[in-house]
Amino acid sequence: MRRGGGAGAEGSPTRGGGGLQGDGQAQAALLKGQDEGQEEPDREAGLRLPGLFSPPQPEARGGRSHAAKAQGEEDLKGDGFLRRVLRGAQGGDGLVSWQIAAIGEVRGGRVHPSSTEVLSRARELGLEARLFAVAERGEEVLALPKGSVLLKTAANPISSLIPLARVISARTSPSGEILALPSTPFGKALAGTLSAVLGLPLVADCTGLEVDGERALLLKPSLGDRFSSRVELEGTTVATFRPRSFKPMELEEVEPEEVVEVEGALVEVLGRREKEGVDVKEADVVLVAGRGCRGEGELRLLEEAARLLGGVVGASRPLVDEGIFGRERQVGFSGNVIKPRLYVSFGVSGSPQHQAGMRESGKVVAINSDPTAPIFEICDLGLVADCREVLPRLLEKLKGR
Ligand SMILES: Cc1cc2nc3c(=O)[nH]c(=O)nc-3n(C[C@H](O)[C@H](O)[C@H](O)COP(=O)(O)OP(=O)(O)OC[C@H]3O[C@@H](n4cnc5c(N)ncnc54)[C@H](O)[C@@H]3O)c2cc1C
Structure with missing residues (x-):
């Protein structure tokens, strides 16, 4: 009755999400295995969507000499599996190496675990990574990883999405950076805002991340998780990740490296009601x-x-x-x-x-x-x-x- 031997053995792209977190050789084998698989026209047809994003006119990136440019997208057909290449914003200096900006809200004094999971994945991959913790002014932040930036909003962070996007934009690279957010209501709202305001491509609900030199791939389940697509990135991209996609990370109790007071809010919060019910997505x-x-x-x-x-x-x-x-x-x-x-x-x-x-x-x-x-x-x-x-x-x- 046990489930099958995993993605590598069965070539199941969905179980491949776990495979992406394994050792380097296993990952290479997995990626190769998918490319070398049989032609599967149905899968490809299923994924042939008319574009993942439609960027509006992007704003100039704060403090940068060049504007972010979304250059459209194209499909690359591998042997048997669709690989979609997203042309994100690319700086004039060309891509040197990938970096991760993990952005997450603080709840009950703690940064959303999904954001620190992405950081732990970045560490595994040997990438430069930084956490942007978003907290309402007055909220106590109990633990942060080293080198974090604490963004303090005047009211509930959801009311400061555009100011937050501008502050984050000024502190991230316009070339090879993945702006990673949790697939939570706040994470999704800020991801959409970052994408719209900065004209960056957005890949939602990812479960895997692989970076090999200049090549960055996101794993994105589709069609009820029965299939997965690998999205290859070519520049700064916004991505949301499902909770528990990567190993959790223990946080040290350190001071943030930078604290930014984020001014401006679109809505005034008149009152608050605690969310009722249970969260099956985060339960152990x-x-x-x-x-x-x-x-x-x-x-x-x-x-x-x-x-x-x-x-x-x-x-x-x-x-x-x-x-x-x-x-x-x-x-x-x-x-x-x-x-x-x-x-x-x-x-x-x-x-x-x-x-x-x-x-x-x-x-x-x-x-x-x-x-x-x-x-x-x-x-x-x-x-x-x-x-x-x-x-x-x-x-x-x-x-x-
Ligand atoms: C577009 C679409 C979206 C859908 N989305 C979802 C979704 O998100 N989630 C979802 O769950 N379903 C979804 N469904 C419905 C799905 O197709 C199934 O109908 C549903 O999952 C069946 O629920 P069930 O297993 O509880 O009931 P059933 O299929 O009726 O199964 C009940 C089971 O209980 C067993 N049983 C009966 N009595 C006992 C007993 N005393 N002790 C032990 N076992 C017993 C039976 O043997 C049977 O296997 C969706 C359907 C569609 C078309």
Whole structure:
């Protein structure tokens, strides 16, 4: 029942996301393997989109002698896999080496982990990288990596997107820099603003980053994560990354190298309401209820089990459509893509649309009364059993720990 041997073995581009984080040789083999694969016209057709971006007139980059130029794009056809080349902004001096500017909001004193994950990936690749931490004035920042820039906004950072874009632009390279943001509401909003204001290409929702000399590639899942495209960059580019795409990084408690007061806000914040509900995207453990586990009693036990495991409860789409759970809990193609350390499903059949949202999870455990359920084809551990019997026993075990 274990999932297959990974991207290298099966040539599965989606599992290749993990492969990009391996050692240099394995990465080279993976990239080569994809290029040498069979012709797959459907994949290519699926990815032949009419352009990833349509840049408006870019603003001149602050403090630079040349304006950022978005020069359009072109498709390069490899042997069997589409490679899209994005011509980002290129400085007149030509590209020397790639750098990473990881930009992330501060929440509860901590920078969003996805931003520090990108930094850890940059370190693995031996790239120069810097963190831009964005915090509302007055918010305490508990830990930062060395060399960070702290950008303080007058109000909620989401109200200062354009001023933030200008400040970041003045401190980043117009040639070979990847402006990396987390795939969070704030990260996506700032990424779009950076792209629009500076006329830079934007690659959204990436899961991998590979840099080899002058060649920089982003891995971007598409079509419900069943396929991946590798996007080759040719200049400064904005990219958002899914949380948990790379290894986390421990932060030292150091002072920022530079503190910038970002002036100007587009909106005035009149009040604040804490976000309700759980975040299945960031949880370490997710127990997912499907149509085979929807009774009130079972769901109560499931919530209790999730609490004892330090996790949260997610749901398949039918339970959300029925109004049993809010949309923020839905796992799958039209819901959330999750990547917890442990995913356990209860009465979920494992439709392709559901798999699109959980395929990248660490350990996958499935409980289903039907031995032919598709979820068993992709799980690490499967139990053919009735949830109503399993849940009370699971709780008993958890309480006895
Ligand atoms: C465009 C589109 C987007 C979609 N997006 C999503 C999405 O984001 N997420 C999503 O989940 N779905 C999505 N769907 C729906 C998807 O196709 C499936 O219908 C859905 O995933 C099925 O949910 P399920 O596994 O809970 O239910 P079912 O497919 O009905 O499976 C229930 C399972 O429970 C098992 N079972 C029954 N009783 C028990 C018991 N007592 N103990 C143990 N097992 C039991 C059954 O054997 C069965 O395998 C989408 C569909 C479309 C067309």
